[in-house]
Amino acid sequence: MAKAVLMQGNEAAVEGALAAGMRFFAGYPITPSTEIAEKCALRLPQVGGKFIQMEDELSSMAAILGASAAGYKTMTATSGPGFSLMQENLGYGMMAEIPCVIVNVQRAGPSTGLPTSPSQGDYMQARWGTHGDHPVIAFSPSSVLETYTLIIRAFNLSEKYRTPVIFLMDEIVGHMREGVVLPDPNKLKINPRKTSFHDGAHKKCYYVPEGAFVPSMKPFGQGERYNVTGLVHDESGFPVNNSAIADKLISRLLSKIDDHVDDIVRVEEYQMEDADTAIVCFGGTARAAMDAIEAARAQGMRVGMFRPITVWPFPEKPLKARLPQLKRILMVEHNHGQMLLEVRRAVSGAVPVDFLGRIDGTVISPAEILANLNEKEAN
Amino acid sequence: MPSDLIHEYMRIDHLPQIWCAGCGNGVIMRDVAVAIDQLLKDEEYDFDRDDFVIVSGIGCSSRAAGYLDFNSIHTTHGRAIAFATGIKFANPKLKVIVLTGDGDCSAIGGNHLIHAARRNLGLTVICFNNHIYGMTGGQYSPTTPNGDVAATAPYGNVDRPFDIALLATGAGASFSARGDVFHARETTEIIRKAILHDGFSLVDVYSICPTSYGRQNHKGSAVDMLQWQKENLIPTAQFHAMSEQARAGKKEIGILAFNDYPEYTDEYAKVIEACRKQTGGKGRN
Amino acid sequence: MGNRYEMRLAGSGGQGVILASVILAEAAVDSGVTVIQSQSYGPEARGGVCRAELVLSRGTLWFPKVTRPDFLLALTQASLDKYGRELAEGAIVMVDDSLTVPEWLEGARLVPLPILGTARDAVGKLFTANVVAVGAINALLGLFDEKALLEGAMRRLPAGSEEINKSALAAGAALVSPELAAAFAQKIG
Structure with missing residues (x-):
């Protein structure tokens, strides 16, 4: 090793x-x-x-x-x-x-x-x-x-x-x-840069063939001359003022992510098998949650952690899959309740979603999370 | 019938261009194409057409990138030089030409202009300077003369203007020049030299905008505006032969600053080389 | 939670307490001890109060921050006055012997040592005080073997400073008598 x-x-x-x-x-x-x-x-x-x-x-x-x-x-x-x-x-x-x-x-x-x-x-x-x-x-x-x-x-x-x-x-x-x-x-698995056009014959740099979801472009200086713009553009990369083309382009930009959410989304679930309470958190906040869960479990609470690793798109599907077993969700994040909005949107009232956050620059501690869990347990 | 030059270097299916009748931008775009054509045909140099990259920002000037048949990228307002910095630094063999305007490169993008000049990264910046925001309908820019009227200066412009060529010189540009639409041949030659220059080069080319600038300021027709350029913008040799008195109110057309400073990508290549020696010819990864 | 040994090293910005904590963390990694090192500082590059933190364990560690330190090093009066109030029950407080120990701290397990003086006079360079402190901390708490500590220090200290820092580590260790070491030795759980 x-x-x-x-x-x-x-x-x-x-x-x-x-x-x-x-x-x-x-x-x-x-x-x-x-x-x-x-x-x-x-x-x-x-x-x-x-x-x-x-x-x-x-x-x-x-x-x-x-x-x-x-x-x-x-x-x-x-x-x-x-x-x-x-x-x-x-x-x-x-x-x-x-x-x-x-x-x-x-x-x-x-x-x-x-x-x-x-x-x-x-x-x-x-x-x-x-x-x-x-x-x-x-x-x-x-x-x-x-x-x-x-x-x-x-x-x-x-x-x-x-x-x-x-x-x-x-x-x-x-x-x-x-x-x-x-x-x-x-x-390590490394995706290399694609360096040829899908549409070799016509050199349409933004051409997306059936079955593909993104264009494939040669870098500048490799023998093709094409145009790149931030304006709405057609398959050849030139600006157009055409609502049908605009709709097609923007829809593709959105759907290339939306249609592949399962490929993109990753979550970590910790002690979720028997959990009736889920702490949802991401990034560094998860570290306090892990310690809090250990302490809560030692007190007999059935708490687990649901941690989006992919934070956008929000992992709606895996969270929804956990809802039937949950009595409560506690969103913990170092802000005034931002991922909370996504969680509440995904949960749609099926389970109560509480919030623990901080905006004062200090770190949320395991003790704070544990106290929140205890308080609810006591009620 | 379009000329051979247009057939060779313009994207015919994207013409005619969007510029107004009498606009000077087409002339500057043509100057750039002629300068590149001369370089490609010059046996003294070994340029590959596919190595040219045209980068533009936002505004009337910046539509030129779409018409010229090279690698081209039409970026965000003010940031053309910053995009170009990435392109050139990543691949120094590319000949990167930035087509920008007075607002694009000296207002919203002014910071990038002075820092690119200071670094001496080998870009060629051609400013289509029409002294106004044309595309949005005639608001004053940093080069609109003091006292002129603009859509956002209905009582006269109280700002003092930039002289972009002098601004670049002050920022340490190794090549800084001024051209105009009337002196197309001289300006083409300046652009050719700017592209050949090993380091940062700027050419501030005075365009004419009869529609958004000329009309508000009673400058007459495009022909009248060209006539003004003929009388007031004077090629270097002639300008230097003139008396101090005769120069009053006139500006020099030509190369204003020319210095042999180390070029940025060459300097960074030395950093890479030194690093490789230090790490025994190979780094991790 | 539990099974955490929390350490806080505090001083003035520029004294090198962050580097000191990183050297100890290096030694921990080499010794197979789980460690998380972190730091917090104000906007000043020099001066102000600066603190670095270490959490050590033989198990898994999650929460990276120190809340109630089991050990505090204070090299300046300001850092002692500030951090001396946030200690775990029975915490060990190592202070430079030039500092005035506030009354409210007199019950703590205090270890005053001439850290700054040793760096200045015995090692010959005041800037080695952080490394002197590392040598003293390790000797007092019996955390890592000397070889791991030395190797950790050598990985993090600037090339060319090996000799002086080696003597700084040794000088720090020499400040701790065997009796003191026996009384304060810690076992990381």
Whole structure:
């Protein structure tokens, strides 16, 4: 067995990204994500990759889209204020179907907020931050090892679905160090960039044949001349002002995710077999929930954890499958109740959904969760 | 009948273009095509047409990317230079040409312009400078002259304008130039040199906008506006021969800054090389 | 919960308490002890109060933060005054011997040691105080064998500083008498 190494969550994001084939990073320093930029600056040239510190987050997002169009697997990393600045070009990436990964190590907001304090307040922004109807894939890791393996999946799905993927970390996981045994790099499944057109004859870069759900594009400079735009475009990539084509394009952008939810969604269920109470949580919050569940079980409560690893699309189906056995759901998150809205929507009143959250920059402790469970049990 | 140039370098099925009658943008687009054509045909150089990438932002200027038959990407407002930075830095063999406008590159995208100039990454930025926001209907831009009328300056523009070529020079551009629509031949030659330049190059090309700028400011027809360019924008040699007095109110057309600074991708290649030596020729992964 | 040994190292920003905690975490990983290290800091790169945290266990650890530390290192008066109030029952408090121990802390298991003075005078560089502290903590609590600690330190300390840091570790360990070590040794559960 390989030796365990001490690694920080932010470092694991970089090492996982490199294992996934990321060779271009553009970013702007911001707490608590800065270690990611620093590590990329150190590691990328060692493997022939490129690192650039841009003048702001708007240009960082633009640069990774440009580099991706030139054939690279690309990434940027930021936190709340920078994530806000990236939203317009994030939408461009979705519209133009340019793969890339955006890491957001969340901190307490709004605005500059509490720069060094943990939060999960960007959950809804990850879904709805950019304007218009658009698809979103977002993952949230809860350990250092999962940061490594999950970011590889983020890159893989980004290529498979040709869309930016949001990697929603939090300060809890980003800044903690654990001993990890990384998987054998030769055994990792890596989706390579597709480098030919589906429609070789007509060179229609956005042509999607029967049975496929995304176009397949050659990078710039490989012998084809095509157009990319953020405007509504036809299969040849040129802007059109045609409602039928607009409907077809936007519908495909949405359905390429909606039709493959089962492929995209992953959840962790812990002690759920006999549970009548489910704690729903994601990211670093799960760590307090795990300890609380252990303590609650020791007191005889039947509590389990339902943890969306894929946070967008929200894992509606697996949660609904658990409803018949549940008396109660407790949503625990470091915000004022954001995933709570999705849980309540999915549950539609079938089971009471309570909420435990924090917006003060401090971490929800296992004792706090346990107290909440005890209080309900007593009632 | 379209000329051979149009057949060769324009996407015929996407023409005619959307620009208004009398607009100068078509001339600038043609200058770019001619400059590239000259370079591709020049035996001294080994350019591959597929290595050219045209990047544009948003605005009247930026529609040019769709008409030119090269790799092309029409990006978001103000961010063309930032997208281009990613493309060029990822693949330095590409010849990346940014087609932008005065609002696109000096208002919303001004920060990217000065930082690209400072880095000296090998991009060529051609600014179609019509001194107005044309596509949205004539609002004042950072290059609209002080006192001029615009849709958002009905009582006259109180802003002081940017001179984009001087702005880029001040930001450390290794190549900064000014051209115009009237002096198409001279401007084509400036663009050709800008593309050849090993480093960041900017050409601020004065366009004419009879519809959104000229009409509000009583500048007359397109011909009148060209006449103004002929009389007030003076090619370098001529400009330098003029007395200080005669130069008043006139501007020089030509290369205003030309410096041999290290190019960014070359410098980063050295970083990669040094790193590889340090790690014994191979990194992990 | 349970089976957690919670440690907090506190000082002024720039004193290197985060690095000290990372060295201990390295040694833990090498020794097969489950560890989570984390830190919290204010906006200052230098000065202010800075703290780093470690949770150790022989089992699985989830919650990464320290709530009631079993061990506190305080290198400055401000950090002692701030964190001395949040301790587990029977917590061990290692302080630099230049600090004034507040009255309310007199009942704690106090271990005053000349950490800063040893770094400055015996090792010769005040900036090695964090490594002196690591040597002293490990000797006092008997956490890891010296080889694991030394290797952990060498992985994290800047190249070229090996010799001085080796002597800093040794000097820290030498501050703890065998009697003291016997009285304060911890068993990680």
